[in-house]
Amino acid sequence: MYERKIPLTIDCGLHLTREILSGKWKPALLNAISMNIKRPSEILRILPDATRRVLNVQLKELEEHGIIEKKTYPQLPPKVEYSLTDIGWSLMPVINAMNIWGDENRDFLEKVIKQDPKIREVSKSPCEFIQLNAAEGK
Amino acid sequence: MYERKIPLTIDCGLHLTREILSGKWKPALLNAISMNIKRPSEILRILPDATRRVLNVQLKELEEHGIIEKKTYPQLPPKVEYSLTDIGWSLMPVINAMNIWGDENRDFLEKVIKQDPKIREVSKSPCEFIQLNAAEGK
């Protein structure tokens, strides 16, 4: 009988994870929610390049996939808060790893990505767009 | 003056990393290459759901992004080998984290993904499709 010398799953887990994270804003959404930026309006402020609709769509997918939970407060004006589920939290190390790797190699990555013919503007808004404290603390 | 209490980059690194990994097969490709499955024909065998063309496209992107290197042996029949660059290797912890997370939560993930209306067949080929050793050792 054969003894497998290579682990069974060469990309199975990988595909599942990709499936969950597939969506332009999903990693960023999870990152935001994990940092307690959990109201739609706050999220929109932090991700100015995303539209309300797309955010709603992707948040709903994350919710349906059991990664986040949505709490709606039946009041006026409406209030909604998202939070990570246990599974969602367990995903954060992955998100963080992505974040860190991207930061560590930013110079290199921005260069190679920009030289890419398909001019993917790395994002109109610079990285320093966040003044959460300024905006909220006020 | 304001003192930032939240790190500058809420998703900048995240976006860069996403950009690099965006492509249905890229994580799997990196995973394969890191495991020394570096010839196109081998890769095709391991990822039977991908087509030659798409694989070529994504491999080329990874190459242009400086994540992998391609070595062509000018002989007949042609021989090509891919390998990870230093940057590519530094990405592996991220890939591995994705892989592990997906594996650890496979049951849950398969369930929620399958219940998804957009019937994404998680993949026609089961996870056990690999008999590398059997095929090669022969």
Added chain:
DNA sequence: CAGAATCCACCAGGATACTG
């Protein structure tokens, strides 16, 4: 403030066939 409904453009990625 939150979000659903439309409409639509674009591109990723699959199928097929051909060349070296």
Added chain:
DNA sequence: CAGTATCCTGGTGGATTCTG
């Protein structure tokens, strides 16, 4: 064995508008 050229479609995600 490796790679390219065409063609095509379906899904992602953007813009806009309208409700509670």
